[in-house]
Amino acid sequence: MADTILELSDVKTHFPIYKGFILRRQTGTVRAVDGVSLKIRKGEVVGLVGESGCGKSTLARTILQLVPTTAGAVILGGRNLSSLSARELAAARKDLQMVFQDPYASLNPRMTVFDTLAEPLRVHGICTATEAPGRVAGLMEKVGLAPRFMQKYPHEFSGGQRQRIAIARALALNPAVIIADEPVSALDVSIQAQILNLLAELVREMGLTLVFIAHDLSVVKHISDRVAVMYLGKIVELGDASTVIERPQHPYTRALVSAIPTPNPDIERSRRRIVLPGDPPSPIHPPAGCTFHPRCPHVQERCKLAFPPLVHHDGREVACIRVGEI
Amino acid sequence: MPLLSVKDLRTWFHTRNGTYRAVDGVSFNLEAGETLGIVGESGSGKSVTCYSIMGLVPQPPGRIESGTAVFDGVDLLRCTPKEARQIRGKRLAMIFQDPMTSLNPYLRISDQLIEPLLIHNKISRKQALTRAMEMLDAVGINDASKRIHYFPHEFSGGMRQRVMIAMALITQPELLIADEPTTALDVTVQAQILELIKRLQKEFNMAVIFITHDLGVVSGLCDRVQVMYAGRIVETADTRALFQRPRHPYTRALQQSIPSLQPKGARLFTIPGMPPDLSKPIPGCAFAPRCTFAQPKCLERDPQLSECAAGHMQACIRVQDGEI
Ligand SMILES: Nc1ncnc2c1ncn2[C@@H]1O[C@H](COP(=O)(O)OP(=O)(O)OP(=O)(O)O)[C@@H](O)[C@H]1O
Ligand SMILES: Nc1ncnc2c1ncn2[C@@H]1O[C@H](COP(=O)(O)OP(=O)(O)OP(=O)(O)O)[C@@H](O)[C@H]1O
Ligand code: SF4
Numbered sequence: 001m002a003d004t005i006l007e008l009s010d011v012k013t014h015f016p017i018y019k020g021f022i023l024r025r026q027t028g029t030v031r032a033v034d035g036v037s038l039k040i041r042k043g044e045v046v047g048l049v050g051e052s053g054c055g056k057s058t059l060a061r062t063i064l065q066l067v068p069t070t071a072g073a074v075i076l077g078g079r080n081l082s083s084l085s086a087r088e089l090a091a092a093r094k095d096l097q098m099v100f101q102d103p104y105a106s107l108n109p110r111m112t113v114f115d116t117l118a119e120p121l122r123v124h125g126i127c128t129a130t131e132a133p134g135r136v137a138g139l140m141e142k143v144g145l146a147p148r149f150m151q152k153y154p155h156e157f158s159g160g161q162r163q164r165i166a167i168a169r170a171l172a173l174n175p176a177v178i179i180a181d182e183p184v185s186a187l188d189v190s191i192q193a194q195i196l197n198l199l200a201e202l203v204r205e206m207g208l209t210l211v212f213i214a215h216d217l218s219v220v221k222h223i224s225d226r227v228a229v230m231y232l233g234k235i236v237e238l239g240d241a242s243t244v245i246e247r248p249q250h251p252y253t254r255a256l257v258s259a260i261p262t263p264n265p266d267i268e269r270s271r272r273r274i275v276l277p278g279d280p281p282s283p284i285h286p287p288a289g290c291t292f293h294p295r296c297p298h299v300q301e302r303c304k305l306a307f308p309p310l311v312h313h314d315g316r317e318v319a320c321i322r323v324g325e326i
Numbered sequence: 327m328p329l330l331s332v333k334d335l336r337t338w339f340h341t342r343n344g345t346y347r348a349v350d351g352v353s354f355n356l357e358a359g360e361t362l363g364i365v366g367e368s369g370s371g372k373s374v375t376c377y378s379i380m381g382l383v384p385q386p387p388g389r390i391e392s393g394t395a396v397f398d399g400v401d402l403l404r405c406t407p408k409e410a411r412q413i414r415g416k417r418l419a420m421i422f423q424d425p426m427t428s429l430n431p432y433l434r435i436s437d438q439l440i441e442p443l444l445i446h447n448k449i450s451r452k453q454a455l456t457r458a459m460e461m462l463d464a465v466g467i468n469d470a471s472k473r474i475h476y477f478p479h480e481f482s483g484g485m486r487q488r489v490m491i492a493m494a495l496i497t498q499p500e501l502l503i504a505d506e507p508t509t510a511l512d513v514t515v516q517a518q519i520l521e522l523i524k525r526l527q528k529e530f531n532m533a534v535i536f537i538t539h540d541l542g543v544v545s546g547l548c549d550r551v552q553v554m555y556a557g558r559i560v561e562t563a564d565t566r567a568l569f570q571r572p573r574h575p576y577t578r579a580l581q582q583s584i585p586s587l588q589p590k591g592a593r594l595f596t597i598p599g600m601p602p603d604l605s606k607p608i609p610g611c612a613f614a615p616r617c618t619f620a621q622p623k624c625l626e627r628d629p630q631l632s633e634c635a636a637g638h639m640q641a642c643i644r645v646q647d648g649e650i
């Protein structure tokens with residue numbers, strides 16, 4: 001694709017597990033991200049969903065080079081990020097911003113909203129000290145925060161208000177790509193709608209590219225062009241968001257879609273869910289073959305042999321050898 | 327007699343920028359075994375209401391200005407520290423939006439899980455560890471015997487949340503206050519946790535206060551819902567009644583904002599304007615500046631909750647006057 005802005009090529013991020021304090025021995029490996037390939041077009045919104053612990057945040061942190069890549073490459077605008085020097089990387093980060101899952105941990109408790117938002121502007125020489133208050137007020141209004149809160153500290157805000165500060169900070173440098181890790185999970189539906197409208201507007205008007213991690217599939221479907229479903233460090237289904245969420249093909253995606261809560265007590269209390277047997281597997285000892293096989297309602301012996309490659313089926317990519325028969 | 331009875335709770339924050347009336351006259355009852363959902367605007371005082379009950383409001387800047395919160399005959403806002411210790415953390419447990427508020431980053435989770443058991447129950451360390459592993463299992467953490475020795479940062483966000491849930495439930499509390507405990511979980515694990523809470527609730531007749539933004543979760547879990555706006559309850563009803571026919575304009579607008587009810591890609595419905603400044607006195611209905619139904623009289627009368635149908639209370643003046 002000519003207009004690819006971000007490319008992941010067989011990315012793996014593994015964490016070593018050590019035992020003992022004095023004689024540290026490596027006793028295992030957490031395969032948090034285990035071979036993810038994805039090409040993202042400029043201006044595209046890609047939703048990333050999957051079981052908790054499947055590696056979504058680790059993938060996001062890998063894209064930003066906040067954790068070392070074990071194998072594979074992250075290519076932003078033609079440049080392999082893992083081969084850049086620290087200085088080059090710092091410059092590249094101006095184009096690549098992240099909104100973290102946890103707004104408590106990502107905001108400095110000793111900095112006011114003004115300091116938090118003015119800092120990136122100052123570091124990158126975007127505006128002068130006299131212009132800063134105006135710029136900061138503009139950013140705050142963009143995310144629906146009244147500028148009169150400028151001198152408040154993070155602990156004086158509610159959870160949702162803090163997430164908006166974090167989003168404003170990511171927007172401060174007009175990045176080309178934003179990786180948003182559950183940016184609206186903590187917000188009430190009306191503010192959630194405001195933030196989703198805001199992100200959609202930035203995508204439409206400024207050509208922003210967005211990787212959107214979320215658990216709420218109705219939100220993902222609403223904002224994303226494509227959706228990638230992850231299970232245990234790998235993509236198991238990838239395609240047009242409506243196609244995948246309305247007609248899921250991978251058995252895991254089907255279970256996921258069937259568990260979406262509906263805001264209607266009558267439907268919600270009488271509907272049938274696909275209940276997955278067993279626990280989510282451990283990324284320390286991933287099951288052989290298709291990693292979903294121990295919980296899959298359609299498992300056969302041949303599923304246990306090798307991890308199925310993503311194949312084209314019914315307008316999307318699916319990693320299940322039984323696709324088409326189930 | 328209700329298990330918990332909160333009356334006229336006011337919790338304000340006195341900061342150098344002024345006094346914020348975070349919770350300003352909240353009253354509600356909760357029966358044993360009942361599940362109450364609290365929804366509402368972000369910043370409307372849902373968490374502060376629950377922190378007040380749990381004795382977790384930082385004082386200063388916070389101060390409980392008035393009110394009572396009577397749990398099984400004891401006013402939690404006025405009891406002695408000894409009485410409080412016997413109730414909170416054992417008969418009354420809370421789980422949070424942010425798991426790191428209750429997990430100590432420097433301690434292995436094994437030690438954190440068994441601590442309440444060693445304090446409140448007379449059991450050995452070994453028995454406590456076994457119980458802790460069962461609890462981890464129950465919340466869906468596999469490899470419990472290995473992972474129980476992890477530090478919090480070695481878990482994913484959702485797994486930390488489950489560890490915290492295990493920690494809260496380990497003493498089998500009579501009332502569980504859950505502040506957005508499943509926000510960070512994927513829907514399949516969320517469904518498991520909600521099932522777990524429902525099961526424990528039936529088994530031990532545990533009451534639950536569940537704060538969430540997910541109206542789908544409320545639909546499936548809660549017997550009753552309470553909607554908050556600007557430090558007050560604006561509507562409360564049986565879950566089914568509230569979803570079928572929300573009466574207060576804020577609740578109606580909230581329901582309209584749900585993405586799944588709107589066509590894909592369309593601009594989502596949002597409530598215009600911003601939440602009020604809680605440091606300034608609010609004349610009349612706090613929602614009036616953003617309300618499509620507002621009339622001059624809405625700014626003149628102080629709205630009070632009143633019954634609009636059996637068991638259904640709401641605080642909109644125009645609904646009370648039978649106009650909308
Ligand atoms: N620093 C680390 N050391 C060891 N293991 C880690 C580390 N960070 C993450 N992991 C493990 O990697 C796996 C993936 O974690 P990650 O946070 O990426 O999941 P996630 O998909 O974002 O989950 P959630 O939806 O719960 O946020 C988990 O099993 C986690 O325990
Ligand atoms: N320590 C504090 N100092 C000053 N103000 C505070 C403090 N803690 C909370 N507040 C204020 O109290 C109000 C209510 O906050 P609370 O956390 O209860 O909101 P919430 O309804 O739980 O919102 P959310 O859904 O975003 O979690 C907010 O306006 C917040 O700014
Ligand atoms: S009292 Fe008036 S302003 Fe308040 S919700 Fe009702 S109609 Fe709207």
Ligand SMILES: [Mg+2]
Pocket residue numbers: 056057058101181482483484
């Ligand atoms: Mg995560």
Ligand SMILES: [Mg+2]
Pocket residue numbers: 158159372373374423505
């Ligand atoms: Mg809260």
